[in-house]
Amino acid sequence: MALTLVLGNKNYSSWSLRPWLVLKQTGVAFDEIVIPLYEPTSKATIMKYSPSGTVPALRHGELVVWDSLAISEYLAESFPTFQLWPRDPDARAVARSVCAELHSGFQALRAHLPGVVGPLEAAHGRGLAAAYRRLPSISIDHGVMERARDVAVVRARFRWSDVGSWAAVAALWADGNGPNALRGRVVPIDSRRCLVDSPHRLVAVIGVEDLVVVDTPDAVLVCRKDRAQDVRLVVDELRRRGLERYL
Ligand SMILES: N[C@@H](CCC(=O)N[C@@H](CS)C(=O)NCC(=O)O)C(=O)O
Numbered sequence: 717m718a719l720t721l722v723l724g725n726k727n728y729s730s731w732s733l734r735p736w737l738v739l740k741q742t743g744v745a746f747d748e749i750v751i752p753l754y755e756p757t758s759k760a761t762i763m764k765y766s767p768s769g770t771v772p773a774l775r776h777g778e779l780v781v782w783d784s785l786a787i788s789e790y791l792a793e794s795f796p797t798f799q800l801w802p803r804d805p806d807a808r809a810v811a812r813s814v815c816a817e818l819h820s821g822f823q824a825l826r827a828h829l830p831g832v833v834g835p836l837e838a839a840h841g842r843g844l845a846a847a848y849r850r851l852p853s854i855s856i857d858h859g860v861m862e863r864a865r866d867v868a869v870v871r872a873r874f875r876w877s878d879v880g881s882w883a884a885v886a887a888l889w890a891d892g893n894g895p896n897a898l899r900g901r902v903v904p905i906d907s908r909r910c911l912v913d914s915p916h917r918l919v920a921v922i923g924v925e926d927l928v929v930v931d932t933p934d935a936v937l938v939c940r941k942d943r944a945q946d947v948r949l950v951v952d953e954l955r956r957r958g959l960e961r962y963l
Contacts, residue, residue, distance in 0.1 A: 717777040721787075722765040724753040724772075733783040734774040737793050742798045742913050766794075827900035828863040829854065849960075853948065874897040882928040882944040883936075900931075909941065935962055 719912050723732030739746050751761050751771060759769060766782045773782040774790065781790045783940035787949040802808045826833045832851050857878075861867065876918040888899035889911065896904050899915040905922045912919055914931035921929060922954060928944050930937040937947065953963050 717768055718777040719744065720749060721746055722749045722762075722771055722773040722775070724751055724758075728751075728753050731770070731784045735772050735774060735787040735791065735907075738788045738800060741800065742791060742795050743761065744795065767827060785815055788815075824860050829859045832859070853951070880945070882911055882930065882939075882947070883941045885913075886928070886941065911941065 717741070718865065721732075721736060723729060723736060726733050726736065736748075738882045748766065749810055751758060751765075753771075762771055764775075765771075765775070765780070768782045770782065772784055772787060773780055774787045776790075776794070779785050788800070792798075800841065802847050822833075832854070832874060836850060879885060879888065886897040886909075889899065894900075895901065895908040897911045898904065900916070901911070901918040902912040902914055903918065903920040904910065904912065905920065907921045907923065907927075908925045910921055910924060910927045910929065912921060912927075912929045914929070916933070917931055919929055919931055922928065926941040928939050928941055937950075939946070951963060954960065
């Protein structure tokens with residue numbers, strides 16, 4: 717039965733290149749249908765061959781297999797003598813982990829956070845730690861989830877907090893009885909709606925409202941509750957001053 721690989725331009729579509737390389741590795745004969753990407757007609761042409769509307773897709777007789785990993789698995793099963801996965805079960809598990817990890821997370825990261833993925837790819841494994849330190853600081857929810865198109869959302873029927881700021885912690889600690897959210901050794905006098913966290917030293921607050929005070933062994937944070945999210949500005953400033961040891 718004839719094998720046909722439908723793929724995009726090999727220089728743009730590294731997903732297409734994956735099963736192409738696998739097929740080359742087997743040495744079996746196969747035909748190629750190359751669909752130029754990023755042209756007005758690309759999508760319609762791909763749809764003729766691939767039910768997912770993406771390349772690569774593999775035709776084997778009547779069968780169509782799409783998605784680079786599924787194609788690679790199909791080829792591994794169809795040509796067992798080529799030993800495409802490592803024979804040793806542990807090595808095979810690691811190889812599958814690498815392939816699956818790339819598959820499940822990489823596409824969304826690359827699409828929505830090129831400023832994060834690009835420098836890491838450019839580092840080519842060297843200077844990775846330095847490249848990582850220079851990356852923009854952005855959370856996965858702002859960076860990927862809020863920008864992703866193919867996301868299903870289900871309304872939750874439970875209360876939720878991602879505890880993303882000290883103000884959120886204050887809401888969790890407040891038991892509805894005391895006027896402040898306190899942990900550790902704290903003496904509040906005429907103070908309301910404050911969060912004070914001081915597990916070791918004694919902290920006293922007098923006549924203040926809506927403050928966050930967090931005492932740790934090497935640093936103290938004091939800010940208004942409505943500026944608690946801006947702790948990231950402190951992080952940026954510490955980096956700028958080369959004071960990463962406090963992070
Ligand atoms: N996870 C898929 C990714 C496939 C994919 O995103 N292919 C891109 C080319 S690299 C594509 O077909 N883009 C065309 C489009 O979405 O219209 C795989 O491994 O096959």
